[in-house]
Amino acid sequence: MRRDSSFLCISITIKNGGKILGKNLSFVLNNLEDLVAAFFISITTILVVINIVLRYVFNSGLVWSEEVATGCFVWSVFIGAVAVFKHRGHVGVDIIVKRMPQGMQKAIGLITDVILVALNGYMSYLSIIYISKSYTKMTPVLGISSVYISSSVLIAFVLMTMYSIKFVWQDVTGSGKEEK
Amino acid sequence: MAYLPVIIVFVLYFSSIPIAYALFGATISYFTFLDATSPAHLVFQRIITSTQSFPLLAIPFFIMAGSIMNYAGISDKLMKFTDVLMGHMTGGLAQVNVLLSLLMGGVSGSANADAAMQSKMLVPEMEKRGYGRAFSAAVTAASSASTPVIPPGINLIIYALIASVSVTKMFMAGYVPGILMAVSMMIVVAIVSKKRGYKPSREKAATFGEIMTQLKESIWALLFPFGIIAGLRMGMFTPSEAGAVAVVYCILVGVFIYKELKWEYAWPIMKETIYGTSSVVLIIVAASFFGYYLNWERIPQHITSAMLDFTRNPYMMLMLVNILLLILGMFLEGGAALIILAPLLVPVVTKLGVDPVHFGIICIVNIMIGGLTPPFGSMMFTVCAITETPLGEFFKEVWPFIVALLVALLIVTYVPGLVMFLPNL
Amino acid sequence: GCGGSDKKDEKAAGSDKKVVLKLSHVFSPDEQLYKSMELVAERIKKKTNGRVEIQCFGQNQLACYKDGLEQVANGANFISVEDPSYLGDYVPDFKPLVGPMLYQSYDEYEKMIETPLVKDMEKKAEEKGIKVLALDYIFGFRNVMTNKVITKPEDMKGLKLRTPGSKLFIDTINAMGATATSLPFSETLSGVSQGVVDGLEGSEFTNIGTKCYEHVKNVATTKHFLGTCGVYISTKVFNSLSPEDQKIVAEEFAYGGKEMTKISTESYNKVYKELESKGVKFNDVNHAAFEKATEPVFKQMEEKEGATPGIYEKLKAELAKIRAAK
Numbered sequence: 001m002r003r004d005s006s007f008l009c010i011s012i013t014i015k016n017g018g019k020i021l022g023k024n025l026s027f028v029l030n031n032l033e034d035l036v037a038a039f040f041i042s043i044t045t046i047l048v049v050i051n052i053v054l055r056y057v058f059n060s061g062l063v064w065s066e067e068v069a070t071g072c073f074v075w076s077v078f079i080g081a082v083a084v085f086k087h088r089g090h091v092g093v094d095i096i097v098k099r100m101p102q103g104m105q106k107a108i109g110l111i112t113d114v115i116l117v118a119l120n121g122y123m124s125y126l127s128i129i130y131i132s133k134s135y136t137k138m139t140p141v142l143g144i145s146s147v148y149i150s151s152s153v154l155i156a157f158v159l160m161t162m163y164s165i166k167f168v169w170q171d172v173t174g175s176g177k178e179e180k
Numbered sequence: 181m182a183y184l185p186v187i188i189v190f191v192l193y194f195s196s197i198p199i200a201y202a203l204f205g206a207t208i209s210y211f212t213f214l215d216a217t218s219p220a221h222l223v224f225q226r227i228i229t230s231t232q233s234f235p236l237l238a239i240p241f242f243i244m245a246g247s248i249m250n251y252a253g254i255s256d257k258l259m260k261f262t263d264v265l266m267g268h269m270t271g272g273l274a275q276v277n278v279l280l281s282l283l284m285g286g287v288s289g290s291a292n293a294d295a296a297m298q299s300k301m302l303v304p305e306m307e308k309r310g311y312g313r314a315f316s317a318a319v320t321a322a323s324s325a326s327t328p329v330i331p332p333g334i335n336l337i338i339y340a341l342i343a344s345v346s347v348t349k350m351f352m353a354g355y356v357p358g359i360l361m362a363v364s365m366m367i368v369v370a371i372v373s374k375k376r377g378y379k380p381s382r383e384k385a386a387t388f389g390e391i392m393t394q395l396k397e398s399i400w401a402l403l404f405p406f407g408i409i410a411g412l413r414m415g416m417f418t419p420s421e422a423g424a425v426a427v428v429y430c431i432l433v434g435v436f437i438y439k440e441l442k443w444e445y446a447w448p449i450m451k452e453t454i455y456g457t458s459s460v461v462l463i464i465v466a467a468s469f470f471g472y473y474l475n476w477e478r479i480p481q482h483i484t485s486a487m488l489d490f491t492r493n494p495y496m497m498l499m500l501v502n503i504l505l506l507i508l509g510m511f512l513e514g515g516a517a518l519i520i521l522a523p524l525l526v527p528v529v530t531k532l533g534v535d536p537v538h539f540g541i542i543c544i545v546n547i548m549i550g551g552l553t554p555p556f557g558s559m560m561f562t563v564c565a566i567t568e569t570p571l572g573e574f575f576k577e578v579w580p581f582i583v584a585l586l587v588a589l590l591i592v593t594y595v596p597g598l599v600m601f602l603p604n605l
Numbered sequence: 606g607c608g609g610s611d612k613k614d615e616k617a618a619g620s621d622k623k624v625v626l627k628l629s630h631v632f633s634p635d636e637q638l639y640k641s642m643e644l645v646a647e648r649i650k651k652k653t654n655g656r657v658e659i660q661c662f663g664q665n666q667l668a669c670y671k672d673g674l675e676q677v678a679n680g681a682n683f684i685s686v687e688d689p690s691y692l693g694d695y696v697p698d699f700k701p702l703v704g705p706m707l708y709q710s711y712d713e714y715e716k717m718i719e720t721p722l723v724k725d726m727e728k729k730a731e732e733k734g735i736k737v738l739a740l741d742y743i744f745g746f747r748n749v750m751t752n753k754v755i756t757k758p759e760d761m762k763g764l765k766l767r768t769p770g771s772k773l774f775i776d777t778i779n780a781m782g783a784t785a786t787s788l789p790f791s792e793t794l795s796g797v798s799q800g801v802v803d804g805l806e807g808s809e810f811t812n813i814g815t816k817c818y819e820h821v822k823n824v825a826t827t828k829h830f831l832g833t834c835g836v837y838i839s840t841k842v843f844n845s846l847s848p849e850d851q852k853i854v855a856e857e858f859a860y861g862g863k864e865m866t867k868i869s870t871e872s873y874n875k876v877y878k879e880l881e882s883k884g885v886k887f888n889d890v891n892h893a894a895f896e897k898a899t900e901p902v903f904k905q906m907e908e909k910e911g912a913t914p915g916i917y918e919k920l921k922a923e924l925a926k927i928r929a930a931k
């Protein structure tokens with residue numbers, strides 16, 4: 001089992017993460033996906049809270065809030081998935097592979113990474129086709145093009161394709177080994 | 181040929197490809213190569229529709245709430261509270277370990293998070309007081325199995341979404357089984373501690389006054405799950421909204437009451453929320469996509485009728501399903517096992533009159549036990565890795581706890597009234 | 606959508622190659638539509654000697670609503686059973702066809718869908734890849750349930766009504782004078798009993814199913830929407846069937862619709878009596894006043910949602926003809 005990937009990935013939740021938020025450019029670049037996902041999940045949270053307050057205090061609600069909240073959630077999930085992918089954090093089982101001889105392990109690692117390139121690439125290709133056929137589809141409440149939501153999936157798979165190509169490159173050149 | 185994607189999933193999974201991608205890969209190859217009567221690009225429809233769902237929002241919200249609680253120093257206060265309650269008993273710190281996991285269930289809802297936290301917080305302390313490291317690790321891992329059963333456990337929410345049962349009912353149903361699991365493990369701790377002479381962690385029992393003082397400090401965390409349930413029961417908000425309310429509650433408690441929540445924790449809390457949410461939701465989405473293929477081929481119907489042909493006795497069937505889940509739980513990651521197996525098994529047992537809420541609890545308890553056993557037990561790995569305990573020594577100490585949990589599982593399975601009386605109130 | 610309009614695909618003609626079609630809807634096994642679909646599938650299988658097998662999937666096991674139609678429009682071996690308004694994504698005029706306050710009886714709607722106006726809309730859908738097999742799996746009118754007696758739009762002022770979270774419903778209820786509050790269906794009863802809303806809009810079947818009648822005692826028979834489902838298949842897939850099988854499929858789905866409307870009428874009468882026995886009062890409304898109030902909904906469809914300008918007047922003209930012919 002990849003160890004940092006306890007199922008919910010809630011890393012050790014003792015106060016070890018309280019590093020001061022570095023506001024420089026390299027922080028932003030290194031954490032771009034995380035920042036985007038954090039932005040969207042914040043919008044989702046705020047919208048749901050606002051709607052509860054409106055309902056109880058002002059006896060009304062925003063009709064579009066659910067649609068926007070879930071739309072932002074989709075963005076957060078898929079961009080967040082890229083962030084997890086980048087750190088190889090998605091749950092998988094490598095205990096069998098680990099029992100194999102070193103050479104075999106390397107070979108399987110390369111093969112699985114190539115499969116990931118193919119899979120993510122194919123998913124990116126399919127999502128382009130899907131979006132080109134479905135962008136006229138309107139959302140039920142706001143009546144805006146569904147592309148505002150579906151493009152998150154395209155962007156996520158394109159980014160994951162790029163990262164998986166990087167993984168293959170690392171496998172071949174033997175660089176970046178310790179990126180657990 | 182219809183079953184080929186199932187084989188592909190397992191092959192990919194065991195070659196260390198993340199489970200979500202194994203599911204995507206198998207399904208996509210089915211609609212590309214095996215059955216092209218539904219165009220492959222329509223997979224995206226399934227991916228987006230299954231993600232853009234309001235009920236799913238309960239997942240990030242409760243993960244966020246749990247994370248905020250931890251940064252607000254909740255774990256520490258709960259530990260002091262368990263210590264005044266149990267510390268004077270034989271094997272006091274081990275009992276504290278068990279009770280703390282139960283109480284943490286109301287906050288974190290994730291067995292791995294709980295196991296990781298207590299491995300760091302409690303195991304070194306236990307070793308200092310003369311407990312064996314392997315025993316300490318075993319108590320920590322086993323007791324964390326009770327955490328996800330107490331509301332607002334994420335697995336309770338996931339099961340409710342997948343089996344289309346009320347989240348509120350799943351929450352209500354978790355309490356008694358969670359307590360039962362804890363009690364069964366406390367008995368094991370008592371027996372082992374007595375035999376080995378493990379000392380209490382405090383000289384004598386705490387006075388009523390001491391207990392009250394600690395209770396006052398911890399009350400905000402202890403009341404948290406009850407507040408959520410009250411709000412849900414009174415129809416004040418939907419489960420997803422309850423999650424958002426929980427986030428606000430935890431922020432308020434952290435900032436104004438405990439005064440330990442600081443701005444600098446915002447980023448780690450966000451990261452935990454995003455990573456936790458994305459990895460679990462991606463598996464749910466991939467499984468729903470895989471489920472689309474299963475439905476398309478009517479495989480759930482085939483499995484249902486095959487199992488019903490085998491036996492129509494609900495007690496036999498539950499035994500069968502329990503064994504199946506225990507075996508599969510050893511090989512599949514806990515949450516993933518739940519997500520993939522529940523849609524297949526729920527129709528079978530409900531046909532025999534088993535309440536899907538009751539069955540959900542059985543599944544979760546079962547899968548948690550799988551998390552303690554080789555070859556792929558996730559809590560086992562988490563604890564052994566952090567405490568640097570060899571797997572062999574760990575297993576020597578953990579098996580009595582597994583036996584205790586199996587007894588609890590049998591009771592949960594065959595005394596449905598115990599599980600169902602709270603949700604049916 | 607994708608084309609494949611008049612491609613006369615005669616390849617399959619005469620061959621006894623088996624075709625498997627997946628039919629998907631959102632209803633559960635105890636609902637009439639579920640039973641009707643099983644019945645039609647069975648009859649088609651028998652009449653085509655097993656050449657056309659339709660596998661029915663209820664309860665959203667496959668794809669529903671917009672997703673179901675998208676499968677059809679993309680040429681999947683798929684039959685989608687949905688409200689005709691969902692066709693509006695492909696041929697916008699289907700939205701006003703099932704717009705608010707148009708029909709007073711099932712019969713008027715049945716006659717409307719036989720008019721050249723609607724047949725022409727069906728043809729347009731066929732060109733966009735969606736062959737319409739039926740439009741009249743009718744389950745009933747939607748009315749307004751509150752504790753206040755409502756006869757005219759002014760009576761609705763200040764009332765909060767539960768609606769599904771769709772734009773058409775929200776716009777309509779607001780246009781009728783009330784304030785639309787969209788709650789999930791599962792929250793309907795608790796919303797009504799705790800006064801989150803003052804009432805709801807829906808059919809009498811919903812009323813009895815949710816037990817809302819325990820809290821709201823009046824039903825204003827506004828008939829603001831006619832609840833109905835259509836049956837849609839990919840043009841390409843339909844054309845790949847032999848002419849003989851095409852005929853059987855079309856006829857059987859038409860037959861199923863007529864049967865279901867009959868059954869719905871009967872069970873409606875039963876539910877109506879049951880509700881009356883529980884103390885629910887029904888009252889008529891000033892239909893013309895509500896019709897006037899909801900005109901802006903149609904204007905919006907014509908101006909912003911792609912419906913043909915003047916379609917509303919045309920529909921009303923057809924309705925006038927139908928009513929005059931009686």
Ligand code: NA
Nearest residue numbers: 277281320323
């Ligand atoms: Na513990």
Ligand code: NA
Nearest residue numbers: 339342518522
């Ligand atoms: Na589940």
